[in-house]
Each structure stands twice: as structure tokens, then as C-alpha cells.
Amino acid sequence: MRSIREYCGIFGIFNAPNAAHKIYLGLHALQHRGQESAGIVTSVYDEAKGRKVMPSHKRPGLVLDVFKDPTLFESKLLGTAGIGHNRYSTSGASDNAANIQPLLVHYREGNLALAHNGNISNAREIRRSFVERGTLFQSTSDSELVLHLIAQSTRRKPIDKIVDAVSQLEGAFSLVILTDDSLIALRDPNGFRPLAIGRIPRGEKSGEYAWCVASETCAFDLVGAEYVRDVEPGELIVINQKGIESGQFESYALAQNHGVSQCIFEYIYFSRPDSKIFGEMVDKVRRKMGKQLAHDAPVPTVPEGDAKPIVISVPDSSNTATLGYVNECKKLGQRCRYEIGLIRNHYVGRTFISPGQRSREQRVRSKFNTVEGVLKGRVVVMVDDSIVRGTTAKQLVQMVRKAGAKEVHFRVASPPVQNPCFYGMDFPSREELFANQHECDVDVMARWLGVDSLGYLTVEGMQGAVTTANEKGHGYCDACFSGNYPVPVEMNVSKEENEW
Helix, strand or coil, X not given: CCCCECCCEEEEEECCCCHHHHHXXXXXXXXXXXXXXXXXXXXXXXCCCCEEECCEEEEECCHHXXXXXXXXXXXXXXXXXXXXXXXXXXXXXXCCHHHCCCEEEEECCEEEEEEEEEEECCHHHHHHHHHHXXXXXXXXXXXXXXXXXXXXXXXXXXXXXXXXXXXXXXXXXXXXXXXXCCEEEEEXXXXXXXXXXXXXECCCCCCCEEEEEECCCHHHHHHCCEEEEXXXXXXXXXXXXXXXXXXXXXXXXXXXXXXXXXXXXXHHHXXXXXXXXXXXXXXXXXXXXXXXXHHHCCCCCCCXXXXXXXXXXXXXXXXXXXXXXXXXXXXXXXXXXXXCXXXXXXXXXXXXXCCCHHHHXXXXXXXXXXXXXXXXXXXXXXXXXXXXXXXXXXXXXXXXXXXXXXEEEEEECCCCCCCCCXXXXXXXXHHHCHHHHCCCCHHHHHHHHCCCEEEECCHHHHHHHHHHHCCCCCCEECHHHHCCCCCCCCCCCCHHHHCC
């Protein structure tokens, strides 16, 4: 899954001493969800101005680089509440500094900051209506539309303005919003993107907590927070001093238009295996997918006297699925053994870029290396989480063959990707997708990759694995595999319009 790029990670906290430092740690844990930029906004009372202000710091780059100056937390990003954001652009130019979040405005109700994970599918329609009314925009991000909808709402109360604004949105949006007195968290009615609530005991007083929200629970582990529950699909919660001790937050229900359809790719690739999303551990779900793959596409059979096939993962997102695959293959009586045959260099940044096709080949070589002593002379089964364009998979196969593998077989712990995503993932176009280029003919696809056989998890097997692992979960969106889009989308958009 090297050709699908991540979306964003969001983190918010309320009633916490040194809030900015905890946000920094949370964003560091969520770094895998976006590497283009990072930002933090906090809320603090300014004695000189006699009102609340929202200092911010946001820059292009990784969290460690953006916040490498420790004085930011000592003299600028003060206060006990704030929000943070890691960005990968799915909407809006990546090189536009105005698109770096959290977005911050001052309007008639006070200060307002917003961080968004997802993609608003009716953004163009909303933007056109604003343009016709003469509204000026500071960025090309669909997230800015939410701020305009809030500011121009005719509702009286600030929270009603927010409810009114998000009720006009379609698509994927998990949001954290910071006002002068509250932290607001919400998920779209479909629940595409994950968002969890955690709490940190504050001081010795029993029942007093700092409350936080994050895209994934791995962020809670780093700040010492306890997972409480998810923000439910279509739920908006308000965390402030009124309800901070009991956790009985104000809660608002957004209109359910299309049913719950959580992004199944969170389990396949995006989220960390040590995170709990949609109410279940990612590691558990991926193992279930690997087990089902063993039924849908088992290891090849070799003569009894030959060495067992070895199964290797394409690190890192397929590691746990591979373990599930090997264990289930053995239970089914198939001879195989798990080995580490590819090593990933974790110190190569995702911004390693040089021009042309040769650069893409060099990028794969810089990130992966083979263990020749493991692979030489063996029947090798490679397991990956998905194949998108196929170029990385093909290069990895060539590397494994060059290391002396006798045979190379490829197994994919998800179905063929045949459709673009409009809910927050940066997929290639339908024509660029590997499966479509070969009319989803597995034999033709195997010849192009240069493997002896190719096998995928079926759509039914994937859905069954997820629902078995997470019995309490809601429905899941699998549009990138099935083409069944749960929310209407604008598919025919020019390149110029896509960048506004």
C-alpha cells in the first residue's frame, strides 16, 4: 500500500496543565497519518488584552522538526486547552501554507480553531455558493468551508451555529473545534473517520480529569490517557468546565442520511496496529483478515520432500495480517514457515524525492532490503496489505528474485482496489489503479508483477473478517473495492476545479 497516501491526524485536549506539550506527544504518536505539516493552537487568557487569545504554531514538516524549539511550550503555546493536527493533503494544494491546520479565526462570538480529518464530498457545491455571495477565502482546503458556515450561520448560540454548519456537510469529517471556553469533537453521521475520547487523572482529587480526543488511541498511550469510548457516528460532544468532572458532556445528534459506513481501510492500512479504532484493536482485525486470506488464497503446495514455503510480510502494515495468514495456513494443514525476508529502513523519510521513474525505483531500494540468506533457493510467499498501482510490488518481487528465490508468490490481505476514494484518501484515478489496468484478470496481473501466482482476499472474506473481529462495530465503507459509494460524490471534476 505504498501508493495510497494518508490523510490527517487530529488531537484535542481540555483541562490539562501544559496542554501544548501533551498535544505535541499526541501528534508524534499520530505522525503516520500525515507528514506534510503539523500545527498546534491553544487557548489562554491574556491579562493585557483582558480576553482569551489563541496562540498558534504551525509549519511544514514532521512534528519533531516543527516543534523542535522548547521555548514554544514555555512562552507561547500556553493554556490548559488546545488542538493539534498532522496533515496530508487530500483536498487543497500541499505547498500552500494557508492550508496548514489547525485553521484559526476570530469572529463575532470570539476565537475559533478547527482541525479536520477527512474529505467533504459536497465541498465544491458549498464553495460555489460562497463565491457567488462574495465570500473571500484564505486557503484552498475544504476545511475552511466549515469555518465560513459557522460564521455565517443565523443561529443564535455558538454551539447551534456549529451544529447548523456541520449539518450542511456530506462526506467524511471528524473534527475537533476549540472555542474560548470549550473543546468540541464530532464525527460525520457515516462515521467514516475514527475519533476516540480519553481521560487523564488530574491531581489527587478523585474524579477530576483532563479530557482528550484523538484519531487513534495510540496517542492516548503516549500522554498517559485512558480510553473511554469513541465519539459515535453523527455525534457532537462539548467538553467544558460544566461537565468536565463527570464526563457527562453535552451531546448533539446530527441527521443520519446514509447510514453508518466506517472506512475499512483504517483496519487494512492506515491505523497503527496498537490502536483501537471503531471500538476494536487494529491488530486483532488484521490477524482475522490474514486468517481469512489463508482460506481465500492459501500457500502453494510443494512436494513432501521439498523445503517448506516461507512466508514474508512487506513491512510494516502487513506484519500482523501475515502472522494470521501463516497460523491459519498451518491449522489447515498447509506446510509453511514465517520468516523475515524484507527489512525496512525506518530512517528514510517519506519526502525522499528525486525526479523521474528512476527516483521511484531508488525510493523502494532505499526503504527496503532483502535478507538473501533467508530467501535464496526457497519458495517465497510475499504478503502485503494491498496493491494500488503495482509499481512498488513489482520492484519488491524483482528484489526477492534477485536474492535467489526459487519461486515467488504474492498474497494480498484485501481485495483488488478498483475505485478511487472520495472520503479522505488520496487514491490514484480509476485508470491508474493496477487492477483496472489489467481488467482485474489475476493471471494477467501475476504475469505483470513477475510472480508465479497471485491471490487476493475476497470482498466477502474481508467484510466477514472485520465483522467477526469487531462484533459490536457498525457498517463499513468498502467503495474502493466494490464501487458502492455510501454518500453521493462528484466524480467528473476537472483538474483546475479540484484545486479550486
